[in-house]
Amino acid sequence: MEEEMNVKVSDSLDTMADQELIVLRKTISVDQKFATGPVMGKFLTALKDKRILAIQCPECGRLQSPPREMCAICRVRNREWVEIGPRGEMRMMEYCYYSSPDPLTGESRETPYGAIGILLDGCQKEEVFWHLLRPEHLEMVEMGIVMGDRITRGSRLRPVWAEERSGSIDDIKYFEIDEQAR
Amino acid sequence: MSFREKNRHVGIVGIGETRFSSHREDVNQPEMIREAVKDALDDAGLTMDDIDCVVHGNMELFEMVHQPDLWHTLGTGARGKDAFRLTTGGTTGGTLVGAADNLVASGMYDTVLAIGFEKLQEGHTTGGITNMADPLWARKLQSGALTDSAAVKAIAEFGADRAKRVAMLYRIIMDKHACLNPNSHRAFGLDWDQMEDLMENSPPLIGDLRLIHMCSQSDGACAMILSCEKKAKQQCDHPVWIRDHITVHREETLNLCVNHYPNETTHRFAARHLYERNGITAPLDYFDVFEMYDPSAWWGADWIRDFFLLEGDEHYRLIEEKEIMGGGKMPINPSGGVLAANPIGATAMVRVAEAAKQVRGNAGPHQIPGTVNHAIASSFGGTMWTILMMLEKELNW
């Protein structure tokens, strides 16, 4: 050390019981770009035309929507596209009282909201489609249940399309109770 | 599924845990990690000179810092040593022990230090988890780590009354365990007569998942030192042997949203394969204690069935008859489990650490009665990731 006189050792600083502890609060915000890839891209593009597509496994025949390139169970490339819905049946709802941050802003989302699984027409068993429920209908929907052979039917739902559609999840505003089915 | 026998036996020779708390403003990340590392080294009677390799991990996006393995060197002691960083979601702690087990068993290193940590108060847990979802679709829909799916499934199968009671009974049992563990972050002192009140009045998070059912958000770190048989016997009077571990991962997110699984759960799949290849036909009889990664009381109650390959309501009866408490048929989470403390990147390692302490017989006030010869610990993460780790007191299998 060049200037020894500048150095002094002190034991007292660390033992201060009422020490001010520094806590920094920040929000990190990073712009991102995602390539859809051809499979997700085809699905999202179809939403612009108010069409919901699923991709089908050539071996087990199951439908996936949003589509995936592969059937992870059979480990084969999915090939065939089919149109499903757009109407369907309510199967599962996460009725969210707790607000998590909106990934786009870091701000808390409005609650309550319902993230729902919809069995779109043309699909079966676990082939549910994941989207949001119209908030005004949270208390009005019936959830369908499948327990082995026991099936309880859920409310009929239909998508509400956004006026301006750009090929993203927001092209569907939410699903709402399908009055025509009553 | 292929299974390769270990080249050599691996023993746990050191265990360290920080205290688990909702607020550790008094230490930064490497300082907190060092507490666990020092505790593990002291427990083993070793110094960093004895460590050949360090594996270190936590959840991505939870503290919003990147490459923590680099600047955490101050706490991990990894300076100048071979080191790896691993992150696999909630399973991270189990993956770290599994990796250390493999690194030692392979012959690459004689002694490996595994460290898991999290400072959940520094980040936003649910926000972090949400941002791990597919950005084109699921990110907008996912409700972080919170889900009602286990409750929906249980209520459909057993009726609302029984299912809700069993979940709350499980919750209170875990709290009674947590109250015995001086290291618990949350130990409320709940009693049986609070069941109705809690079922009715605990704030709802999602559907029938209430705040009281859910795991805590904790700060804390855990460290474990694993050595090959030869070294372990020199370093330690009673190493706890890792007999086997299994990792099962299913990456499909969307199936979580439905109320019946199309396939066997990863938990049951892992348990079935692990027991089969180790010749264990009656796991409920074989094991003396189980440390489970139980993110919520609903999941904890449900998963007992899968982990012990039970059918029907056998798992519910174990809970209703309080057979999961110390002295019962299968003591589960004498530590209080994840509901008591959840520093996520450390949590799954704490399960193995607590199971190993039960085998050693020095867990502390929450040591269960009787000798613990065989223990099992589980990890859970992501959309359905499972790790199961089998621990043995004696090298005699």
Add this chain to the structure above:
Amino acid sequence: MKNSEESDSYIIHGKLALPYTYFAGRTGSTFLTTLRDHRTIMGVKCTTCNRVFVPPRQTCERCMADIRSQWVTVSNRGTVVNHTVIRYQDKHLPRKPPFVLAMILLKGADTPMAHILEGVNPDRVEKGMEVTAVFSPATTNTLLDIDHFEPVAEAP
């Protein structure tokens, strides 16, 4: 309908925004509050390795000793041991480009500290240049309570 074509792929813009908190801990807090309240830069000394670390830390990375109580005051002056010129603009950066980030070894310290260097043409920064801390009028409770460093004498 048949397989997708590559042309189906396109770019979607997104954002990742997350609130977070950083706890400086006792050692870090002492460093920051001393900087803020006394305009004094402190480090800790490992007496085993005879090294002074700035910014301070609880543990010596070399010998793993607990050095948290071994505080030393170092000089606000030091020398540039290395530097880089930031030439791109980004909202996360503390200055508009071009600006200089320098590794500065303060007198009394054994570890250089990164900080902003101003008051010198970025192309004229040299190793060994003597610099001094210029403190910020407003506090942020961060290392930026030192606003920047600047050369002690006019740059050659």
